[in-house]
């Protein structure tokens with residue numbers, strides 16, 4: 283199968299061409315021509331167009347550099363996209379977490395509301411009593427509020443009808459004096475000890 287190379291002093295065996303089978307021939311040609319067909323793109327390219335790889339029979343990958351780079355880039359881009367996606371998911375999750383926590387923190391729960399209500403009633407028994415009397419009263423205009431200018435027994439039913447806006451505005455300008463069971467002007471401390479004063483003061487803040 284091998285013939286002696288008579289020119290070589292080391293007597294190295296070189297393959298005799300006539301006894302090489304097709305498989306070996308292919309391999310032999312490949313080494314001589316130093317080309318290889320990329321399994322991916324199917325293009326025959328010089329061996330230096332393939333990355334070196336020790337475990338491969340010819341010491342090179344079967345995929346050309348261009349195809350390898352393309353695949354790496356695809357994988358890399360996919361990874362970036364996935365990372366971006368996960369990052370966004372994380373942010374969305376965080377945002378939701380804070381939004382819900384925020385709501386939790388500032389929107390009193392039903393139980394908490396009941397507790398506040400209970401404490402309020404305990405703190406202001408006169409208000410509760412007044413409400414039990416005036417509760418049956420209905421505002422002339424549906425949706426309007428009935429405001430107590432005084433929580434003294436004789437004034438339980440002596441209420442002032444206000445729109446919700448007027449009512450909330452008024453309460454920003456007055457403070458409750460539990461001893462007198464009436465309101466004072468927050469800024470000056472003047473006691474609004476009659477319904478007339480109360481309404482007059484209300485007019486001054488509503489017209490502002």
Ligand SMILES: [Zn+2]
Pocket residue numbers: 320321322323324325345346347348349350
């Ligand atoms: Zn290729």
Ligand SMILES: [Zn+2]
Pocket residue numbers: 428429430449453
């Ligand atoms: Zn009120």
